[in-house]
Amino acid sequence: MKKRFKVKGMTCSACQTHVYKAVSKLDGVSDVNVSLLTNTMDVEISDDNKIDEINKAVKNAGYESCILDEENKKEENNEFSDDETKRMLKRLISSLILLIPLVYISMGYMMGWNIFGLDKNPLIVALILMIISFIIMLINRAFFISGFKALIHGGANMDTLVALGSGVAFIYSMVILFIMAYYRNNDHLLMQYGMNLTFETAGMVPTLITIGKTLEAYSKGKTTNALKALMDLKPKEGTVIRDGREIKVLAKDIKIDDIFIVRPGESFPVDGIIIEGLSSVDESALTGESMPVDKNIGDNVFTATINQNGILKCKSTSVGDDTSLSKIIKMVYDANQSKAKISKLADKVSGIFVPIVITIAIIGFICWMIIGNNVNLDINESTLTYSINRAVMVLVISCPCALGLATPVAIMVGSGISAKNGILFKNAIAIEETGKGNFIVLDKTGTITIGKPIVTDIYSIIDKKEFISISGSLESNSNHPLAKAILEYSKKMIIIKLIY
Numbered sequence: 001m002k003k004r005f006k007v008k009g010m011t012c013s014a015c016q017t018h019v020y021k022a023v024s025k026l027d028g029v030s031d032v033n034v035s036l037l038t039n040t041m042d043v044e045i046s047d048d049n050k051i052d053e054i055n056k057a058v059k060n061a062g063y064e065s066c067i068l069d070e071e072n073k074k075e076e077n078n079e080f081s082d083d084e085t086k087r088m089l090k091r092l093i094s095s096l097i098l099l100i101p102l103v104y105i106s107m108g109y110m111m112g113w114n115i116f117g118l119d120k121n122p123l124i125v126a127l128i129l130m131i132i133s134f135i136i137m138l139i140n141r142a143f144f145i146s147g148f149k150a151l152i153h154g155g156a157n158m159d160t161l162v163a164l165g166s167g168v169a170f171i172y173s174m175v176i177l178f179i180m181a182y183y184r185n186n187d188h189l190l191m192q193y194g195m196n197l198t199f200e201t202a203g204m205v206p207t208l209i210t211i212g213k214t215l216e217a218y219s220k221g222k223t224t225n226a227l228k229a230l231m232d233l234k235p236k237e238g239t240v241i242r243d244g245r246e247i248k249v250l251a252k253d254i255k256i257d258d259i260f261i262v263r264p265g266e267s268f269p270v271d272g273i274i275i276e277g278l279s280s281v282d283e284s285a286l287t288g289e290s291m292p293v294d295k296n297i298g299d300n301v302f303t304a305t306i307n308q309n310g311i312l313k314c315k316s317t318s319v320g321d322d323t324s325l326s327k328i329i330k331m332v333y334d335a336n337q338s339k340a341k342i343s344k345l346a347d348k349v350s351g352i353f354v355p356i357v358i359t360i361a362i363i364g365f366i367c368w369m370i371i372g373n374n375v376n377l378d379i380n381e382s383t384l385t386y387s388i389n390r391a392v393m394v395l396v397i398s399c400p401c402a403l404g405l406a407t408p409v410a411i412m413v414g415s416g417i418s419a420k421n422g423i424l425f426k427n428a429i430a431i432e433e434t435g436k437g438n439f440i441v442l443d444k445t446g447t448i449t450i451g452k453p454i455v456t457d458i459y460s461i462i463d464k465k466e467f468i469s470i471s472g473s474l475e476s477n478s479n480h481p482l483a484k485a486i487l488e489y490s491k492k493m494i495i496i497k498l499i500y
Helices: 015-024 050-060 070-076 083-111 122-139 142-152 158-182 187-192 197-221 225-232 325-338 341-374 381-399 402-420 428-434 466-473 483-500
Strands: 004-009 029-035 040-045 066-067 237-242 245-250 259-262 271-276 279-282 294-295 310-319
Touching: 015 029, 015 040, 015 050, 029 402, 040 050, 050 066, 050 225, 083 122, 122 158, 122 187, 122 197, 142 158, 158 197, 158 279, 158 381, 187 310, 187 381, 197 381, 279 341, 402 483, 466 483
Parallel strands: none
Antiparallel strands: 004 040, 004 066, 029 040, 237 245, 237 259, 259 310, 271 310, 279 294
């Protein structure tokens, strides 16, 4: 059986890989699919007793998970909310507001700019830079919590690079600050050590990465709107007949074999079969065909389609997650969950990416410490400062999780935009293969036309004006699509006649 879990704490594809490895090695687990974009995990398990074991494995990996079932369905319905973008935007704005004076004072001190007389006391400058950078790091503490938490649990992620890059720069500057405090009466040493402060790096690293994270959150929020739109198609309530009376009930409370009534303009709350009435139904929400379909007794009707004309009495055949619309939503959701071939390759690389980057940064630091005295260094920059800066550069440049995020975001963008336009993909592989196609064959005219009937030509044995007037009068009380086309043409001809 397949169970869906909500996973909290994942921030990059390395996190996704750690969760996957932690769960996939458990006995009784046959298939695991972890989605970074929706922060969910689908697990194929042998029995429900494995749920607690899975949650424990995820927790041991440094993350949190809970089963998504009927009891917390509300949380599942909110999984596509765009609250993350708002939170990230607030973090970004706060960080940028503080980063501006941090950079100005830091660069101004070194370049001899006017920094309100603070340049006369390097120790005061250092203290101000420390306070501002610490506040920026506090605002972006999520990087440090996630990064070091993952490191403690044996798996570094992209946040680990951010935390190390910013943390090393801050700690090194703190050491310099204590040295400056020790030599507070020596102006020459104060000035020299003040040039080696890297507080601006400690504040700038998380701020720059927050820009990327905000853009990522925005992309995810926009592309999940298509799934939200599909979910919003579900009618909230319907009219059923119970004990001989018509009553309004929630759509989720309608049971199989219940008799329900749908009036013109209303949506069908569940799938069913017509037992009384005659009408036409707009099924464009499901099929993409704009032309309404004529329905009679014995015909099937589907959730979210719209009754056009007469009153229909139906008997429910599929409810809840078994309706056609629910299956379509699940199919689109699974397409976002599935992985393309290139995405699987990116996941494999990202799983070893972070340890390799950290190793390169350490090797780079050691190498510059060894050969530092033989290169042309700035007179005010020590070998240690130069080496630390180069190690931090390696960590910072590698921070953006483009490798593991670009591909799944592209899949979700493609799936989301296509779903918004009525085109549904079964999985990510289908989307990837579609991009390789040179031509496309369509079997639905409504897919490439407006799907709305219009009058183009008139052939009549009587006067055309008289024919238009008679046909318009005959169709004036009908809501059929063809009748509407005739009425629109008739009205247009009358307007033209009045003008001319």
